[in-house]
Amino acid sequence: MDIFEAKGIKPMLISEQLEPYDDPGSIFELKLDGIRCIAYCDDHTDLRNKRDMKLIPRFPELRDINKSCKEKCILDGELIVANNGLPDFYEVQKRTLMSDLFKIQLACSKLPASFVAYDILYYKDKEVTGLPLLERKSLLSDTVDESERISVSRYVETNGVMLFDLAKEQKLEGIVGKKKDSLYWFGKRTKDWIKCKLMSTDDCVVCGYIVKDNNMVSLVLGQYTHEGTLIYKGHVTMGVSLRLLNQQKYTVIDNSPFGYIPKGNDEAIWLEPNLVCVVESMPNDKESFRQPVFKGFRDDKTPRECINY
Structure with missing residues (x-):
């Protein structure tokens, strides 16, 4: 069955190590303190967490991120809420537990959420998980027009230690290193993706x-x-x-x-x-x-x- 219609995607998992590292065969991204999500974007947005729970009812400010996508696609990324310029996991989790529409709208206006896309799994009418990571990154950048509510994760090549030091300076959670040629494996944890966290x-x-x-x-x-x-x-x-x-x-x-x-x-x-x-x-x-x-x-x-x- 077509994965866009089936939904229920289990995102690829990340291994962990304590020490940051450099690797010419890898790219490095900032690790953001939010909720891992899969965004199904076509004529509307269907945003789901790892347990396949629909999130738009609790984060209605993200309902139009599909309008920033040039083609029908599935994106993997992080839902974050910035508080004083930094991702605040507590604010995200607090929102996921809300059911009162007035409180949700109040939270939206006070601390609106955004979605940071760092991978693309489906483009137009087919899976692209078999493409190497750098090809998927290029396709992702071509597909998403960034807006206030959706952005594309930036990365550096080779210099993981440098980015880790920057993350430390900015009081962020850490970094993720990904092999440039890595494929995307649903629900699997491999050494192709490795996180190095400050805490x-x-x-x-x-x-x-x-x-x-x-x-x-x-x-x-x-x-x-x-x-x-x-x-x-x-x-x-x-x-x-x-x-x-x-x-x-x-x-x-x-x-x-x-x-x-x-x-x-x-x-x-x-x-x-x-x-x-x-x-x-x-x-x-x-x-x-x-x-x-x-x-x-x-x-x-x-x-x-x-x-x-």
Whole structure:
């Protein structure tokens, strides 16, 4: 079936390493802190996240990005909301949870979203995923006329370390290196695309919470092994109330979802492992996170996608 009509595309995934690098066989792009999306553009725009959820109802300011595309196409990119000049993941996630039309319109006018395209998967009437990356990049630039709500990701060749230093200076998330001749593989993670991040960002399963003496709330975190076992990953402080958690759908359970009570979790309220949150931390080699910061909940990933690498 034609992939434009079928929808449900799983975007190509990115491997991770800690140190930036130079490579004459690669291009390097800035990594933006937003939501990975697939845009189906024809006589209207259908924008979907990795779980195939339609996003235009929550980001109506992006409904006309198809008018910036010269041909029918499918674009891979990042939906971002800039706040004080920098992408703000929390603002994006906050919007994905909204259902009130008035609040959505208010958010649109205050902090409008934009879509940054960095790949093209379909052009006119056929897939172009079998073309080398640089050919797809050229086709992407020829297809998209940039506007206020849609832009094309810029890149540099070879000089990943230089771009990483620039990202650090601008307080951005990091960079992505991509092999110039890489093809596009739906839903696969390969070493052809590698991200180097200033801070490590992990998707975690919310397995419980603890209310401390000072009313601070800590979330109990977990991730799955490749074999499907849920393992304990420590805590992250969410804030001074349960308000954010109570905006989510969760179920309290009697026993630890890990099958045992990890040390320091005797007072935990255990939850069914159905919620996903994002944790930013300093990179390390240990089982728990170093200086973790709660970045928000996300509904574009399933708990089973939270893998411990």
